[in-house]
Amino acid sequence: MRILxxxxxxxxxxxxxxxxxxxxxxxxxxxxxxEDKWGKYRRVAKKQQSL
Ligand SMILES: [Zn+2]
Known part of the structure; x- marks a missing residue:
């Protein structure tokens, strides 16, 4: 069943x-x-923190 x-x-x-x-x-x-957009930024922020 699909919503139209x-x-x-x-x-x-x-x-x-x-x-x-x-x-x-x-x-x-x-x-x-x-959500995905912010998820991307979150991942980038995490990377920067670990450096
Ligand atoms: Zn109608």
Whole structure:
């Protein structure tokens, strides 16, 4: 089961066609999550501490 998104209603639904008649689409996942971004900085900081 996948969550779909109606751009028109700005609503999440499980139906391929929204109740408004608009075709729903899969919400695009973010390329990088903010957690990963900070994780990278954390790793760099750790490296610098160990030097
Ligand atoms: Zn809709």
């Amino acid at each position: 998104y109606c751009k028109k209603c700005k609503k999440f639904t499980l139906k391929q066609t929204c109740s408004c008649g608009n075709k729903t689409e899969q919400p695009k996942p973010a390329k990088f999550s903010p």
